[in-house]
Amino acid sequence: MEFIDTHTHLYLPEFDADRPDVVARAVGAGAVGLLLPGLDEASLPPALAMCRCWPGLCRPMLGLHPTELPPDPMAALDRLERLLVPGHPFVAIGEVGIDLYWDTSRREEQLAVFRRQVAWAAAWQLPLAIHSRAAHAELIDVLAPWRHRLAGGVFHCFGGTADEARELLGFPGFVLGIGGVVTFKKSALPEVLAGAVPLERIVVETDAPYLAPTPHRGRRNESAYVPLVLERLAEVYGCPAGEVARVTTRTARAVFRL
Template sequence: MISLIDTHTHLFAEEFDEDRELAVLRAGEAGVTRLFMPNIDDTTVESLLALCRKHEECYPMIGFHPTSVDTDWMNRLARVKEWLLSGERFYGIGEVGMDLYWDKTYRLEQMKVLDEQVRWALDYSLPLIIHCREAYPELLEVLEPYRTSGLTGIFHSFTGTADDAARLLEYSGFMLGINGVVTFKKSSLPEVLKEVPLSRLVLETDSPYLAPVPYRGKRNESAYLVKVAEKLGDVYGLPLEKIAAETTENALKLFKIAGRSF
């Protein structure tokens, strides 16, 4: 049986309130044996930890999402940092980043919040899980001073061009997170990935969002990760077993603390 790692799932979100336990079971039955869960903000940590305490295959991460940055961002970020300092075990700093798609009001504040969380990742030697939407210039401006710092992580939900991929992969400690978008009919991602080594990719769902074909338009879940892996098999001309083995190895390299616990 194949073994896959979902490096980005929000199974603690309210969309799973009716069947969360079944979703975890379905993931395992599909061969998705490890589920890494980025936090969203100060309001979601307790539900995240409650799920992860129940299931040893669930690994919590801690961070503050850019779309949660508002007028009270300083206090809210401080509350998230309290969790980081609490003694709870976290496996990454995320979900963090920049998002100017809906609103540019807090552009500078988002950059400050990201920069602080980059420093958390370095201080605790944890991978950084980066979200970026319509904000590559700002993201790269924040990251530039850390180019040679040893920072590691995932550029989550990568959907950019070949040039974008080349620029991001200059950060040698980072992987590109590939999800259901790669299966979409009009996606240019399969062509872009032909220029990207499989050694720099990890799999993710971003569930409950971005369900792959043939589930597009429905709620996503970790069990559907196999569809992403199958599509990558088509892109690279490799069997599913090889895609599973390589992307799992890539994820374990990144999540070294988790890797030592398996």
Template structure:
């Protein structure tokens, strides 16, 4: 049995003191590979350094998180584009829209998303989408650019059944499911009951959104089986089956064959 954590920020300061222990615990829980979404032009060096330390374990992405879209967004994009052109990145991400904290940079978020999505199409890479309090706005953008070259993951999906089906109807996307599915009040389990596992990948989004019973604590990749167990309950299959299908899904989306 093998799991992949398809979205984890283990390169952040939160994990510096006990990094080796965190990875050992994850591997004991059969989490063997870690996909690293980038945040901004500063974090990309840490993403790249972790990848270079063990390219068969850590897989890097390059992108500008929507919450990092500020006055200098174009300058950051130029730096990240240069990095994408010179590095061995598996995806453009994480990118998208987030209107939870403020809407001041909404136009810039839209431009940044469209520009980065065009990079992915040009390079034949998947995109990893972050969306919070902005499903309708993000859907409008995807509607504009969707074609057979646009594919990837809607990460940390917490939407409705209707939104899940709209995403899947685009044709090239899977849903990234994390710790929120274990939260009783989130009702995400009900939104996923008729969504086949073939459309799902697993993620932690560590250090954020730890699954029950660790909610409120620092999240880490070793908690992936807690998410997988919940998905097994929702779909009435074994956790081994969840591991097999979601791992295969992740490898297919990100073009990994080992």
């Protein structure tokens, strides 16, 4: 069962002790792509090192995460933007977005940082990997003017309502990123997906080391666990897991132009 983990932070220190084993397990489980979203400037060198180590399998994204803003985020964006040159290795602008769940004190800065990175995605016709938490209305506000100028992307770790799913899928070329949460016992996500989201509009992800699926919940997540998500999605959509893998892999290749 081949799959692409469209959102995995395997470059983080949580994997320093056993990274080659983690990647080998992922490949053994069927991974044909491991997409590495950026978090801040410091996350970039280890992500790029992984892409050199496992070319064709690991692919980097470029982005400044809304909860990882440095004291002067615009200066950081200036430096990141200089990496966008012809022939750059990035498959997406990500992970970028808005997170007002724990902390709203830097709301305006978050919005400005997100807007600027959305403009990069449009200018370079790169897909976006979007993180949004407790910020659905703000997210729509920022994206709406760009609706027909973006090259699509992923609303990563989608956890909203059916109405929110429909609104997000109104953006052409965008899909929902589905990970371990769909396996959680009390998750409302299976019902939302079955009712409002065609299988063709999702991709799978781990967000490793976070959000491990059942039965690994609460422990370190890794890309080899994606089949647990595929199995759960097979129940949700009433088709074989192999079919879910085939469709979501095709979608991931289309969204990220792999």
